[in-house]
């Protein structure tokens with residue numbers, strides 16, 4: 001597209017491994033490939049809202065190969081600053097969306113690349129439509145629940161971390177004849193739990209998509225014991241409901257509330273029903289940090305290059321996606337229309353059942 005010279009990039013929502021690899025790919029394609037300027041916006045849309053606008057020019061000198069290995073995001077991010085309902089210090093929530101669009105235009109941006117999950121995309125898309133911003137999205141989230149793409153950046157790394165946790169829990173479970181419960185993240189979707197559970201040899205995997213019955217879980221653990229094995233590995237996704245049907249939440253010192261704690265409720269139920277000694281590990285944010293896996297680095301790089309090519313073609317309001325081993329692009333509206341939950345007829349559920357892993361329902 002003639003005239004595109006300066007593009008902005010921001011990371012939005014919860015961080016994950018691979019974000020810096022995306023930034024590096026975007027920088028190479030935009031600066032080296034097209035001769036454009038790239039402006040890195042700090043702390044998601046907050047950087048565009050602040051005055052002076054909080055940005056930095058991204059140069060090739062800044063995007064070293066070290067970024068392929070670096071967790072987090074050097075741009076900073078937030079999952080609290082919805083510009084349409086921005087939390088003020090006095091507790092009010094006000095609409096500051098016009099300031100974000102103004103920031104974009106003050107910078108003279110020709111396009112904005114937003115790296116986010118479905119929640120961020122819904123906000124960014126509304127901002128773009130309202131404020132005349134040319135938006136391209138790149139999906140990232142450890143939860144892997146963005147629609148229209150098989151993979152989002154960060155998911156593969158989170159699965160690797162959760163699998164490693166099971167690798168470490170299994171020998172200690174075996175040594176002490178214990179049932180180890182591992183609680184993993186994945187707000188409202190069980191992708192991490194299911195994939196890591198299969199990879200880590202779990203006996204039970206509980207995900208929010210499949211309601212569990214504790215008697216089924218207990219029967220499976222008792223069966224394993226009757227077969228002569230005195231330990232078991234149980235993976236629970238954080239969004240699984242407790243026996244009363246409620247999602248378990250935790251409020252945090254200094255503000256914020258997230259899912260978390262269901263692992264303890266499940267462990268208690270298992271101990272009650274089987275008499276087994278249990279221990280609980282809540283994996284938490286270690287799933288988001290650290291070095292990205294090689295798959296996430298490749299995905300991040302492919303997405304970054306494709307996103308810049310979309311800008312070059314003047315194709316906006318689209319998201320890059322991974323489908324059938326190819327990088328494609330889809331309407332952003334498709335990506336946010338429906339959150340992608342575990343397919344109950346899909347390969348991983350069938351695999352788990354084929355391995356005699358208890359999913360809580362049978």
Ligand code: F6P
Pocket residue numbers: 014079141142143185186187238256258259288
């Ligand atoms: O959406 C990513 C995610 O890591 C979820 O899996 C988790 O529930 C949530 O973010 C945690 O959010 P926070 O960073 O605010 O603790």
